[in-house]
Amino acid sequence: MTTSLKAGPASLTSKPPEAPGSTLSLHRPVSRHDGSPGVAPHFVTAAFEGPLELLLQLIRANRVEIYNIPIAEITEQYLAALERMEDLDLGVAGEYVLIAATLIEIKSRMLLPQPQLDETDGDAEDPRAELVARLLEYQQFQAPVETLRTWEAERRAIFFREAMDVASDYMLPLAQGEVEVSQLFQALHRLLSDAGVDEAPVTAVTPRKRLSLRMKMMEVVRRLARAGESGVPFSSLFELPCARYEIVLTFLALLELLKLGKARATQLEIHDEILVFAYSRDEIAGVR
Amino acid sequence: MQAALEALLFVSGEPVPAADLARALLAEEHIVEAALRELQERLAEQEGGIQLLRIANGWQLATRPEHEEVIARLGAKAASRLSRPALETLAIIAYRQPITIPEIDAVRGTSASGVIKTLLERRLIVEAGRRPTPGRPALYTTTQDFLHYFAISDLSELPPLETSPTPAPVPAEAVADGRAAVPAED
């Protein structure tokens, strides 16, 4: 950005104040204090980040407390910064004018003789209080911004790798209706309702799911093998709560294992728990 | 277990929660957590090319920062840095989420809508419902990608805000001081 400034007074008349409550106009001439430390061009840069940022920078540059803003001084510097933005043809957005109007209003209220102190009267408040509260609220995010900036820089120094494609070797379509499934279906229904899933999709989901079915089958076979003679209760094959997809996948894996004769299921009574057994430990390797 | 963990983390291109690793390893989560910490230490001591980070609610391998330059020379691309208004908006969302655009604007004193678009595109924030007030303004929250972008594990790592988050009423003494100071002005 160029730092050369046009000479001569500029005015903000092209941007009328937008504050509806303000009776003050920005036509009010602003005395230029050339060389004043508060209006160096770098505040114009700061101003791009918003009117509150500009105000905070002016307050910092003047080494004054937010709680105790020398309002006349700051107002003057603020308006001068806005003028320079205009001079540089940067345009001054409405929100800057809004804060300018607020500043001017506060300044004029502070110049007025203080009304008689009356505790029932709202006028007892410092005219700057609201602006101070806003500045404080805004300011508290400045430290986190610096933290984020540091983290961003640190993070940019490290690199991650893309996921490797490990999902290529499973396509195991299940032919529909080849296995007698009615009892298992009931069990699945129970399971789905336990998982808080509506029952409708069960039939619709069964045909041909194939994602990572082989892996699920390996997992189930391994569990069955570990359980040995005692078998695995059907419902404990599912770790609830889990995604419907997991349930369906496990279910399909079991169906496929039954079909391939690598597992068998028994049930004594119609509503009893189904027990699932591995047919043989030697079969584990055969799944792949 | 450490070796298997390293292999698992190597193939996955995103942070993996310890629970997922435990499931893959058929091991208990606290054992996996301990092994992860050991692996993290081993890699740190070794000062090799990679490190193990706790990031975005999971664990992920990454290069060590001292290799940045070399990697950049190989042609790794990095996303552009966030502007200050973007960082500021992001900070406000991070601390106040879920939050609406008008609420963000009120804090910043300037319009955030352009910045919001950038943050949404970069998936650092998402829309998460709407406030049930007139106009039903959209609510925004930070994402997993936000955590990942700043390489932190969760939001609790953000530094505490220094002053109270709600617009603090100006302390009585300050107001009094302020008034006392008035005559000193021009």
Place this chain on the structure above:
Amino acid sequence: MQAALEALLFVSGEPVPAADLARALLAEEHIVEAALRELQERLAEQEGGIQLLRIANGWQLATRPEHEEVIARLGAKAASRLSRPALETLAIIAYRQPITIPEIDAVRGTSASGVIKTLLERRLIVEAGRRPTPGRPALYTTTQDFLHYFAISDLSELPPLETSPTPAPVPAEAVADGRAAVPAED
């Protein structure tokens, strides 16, 4: 040099020729070759999760074979999630169906054909006729499985789009048609 090599190989997902590594390291190729062999030995002795392979005229880090099973178990979970491009493409199809690949590409600004293949394989979308325009491009719609995957009962449950970008919003009948086309799935 070994550490930097490890970092370089870590970030690149494909075999890297020694010459490229040498360029990134500003070192001579025979020195890099020697360092690569040392790294290879170190990784082998360490019996960690990864190994250094010399393949296709390049060098690449890979997991050691003994971890295959564990990785497969983790992969089972990862595979059940859709990648971001896949989700994006799916969202476009869901809201704009029936839609052709060129139309999807136009919205995303990048080629969707690889992603389309994945979505077809996972039966989240199906081909449903062709557009009667030159080239007769295939039209895609979402399926029943799509609804299940997202646990919604019909397309009307998709959250409404906020703005209406260039392609006109799908008229209700078109959506209905799209749904009607689903039973065509084998």
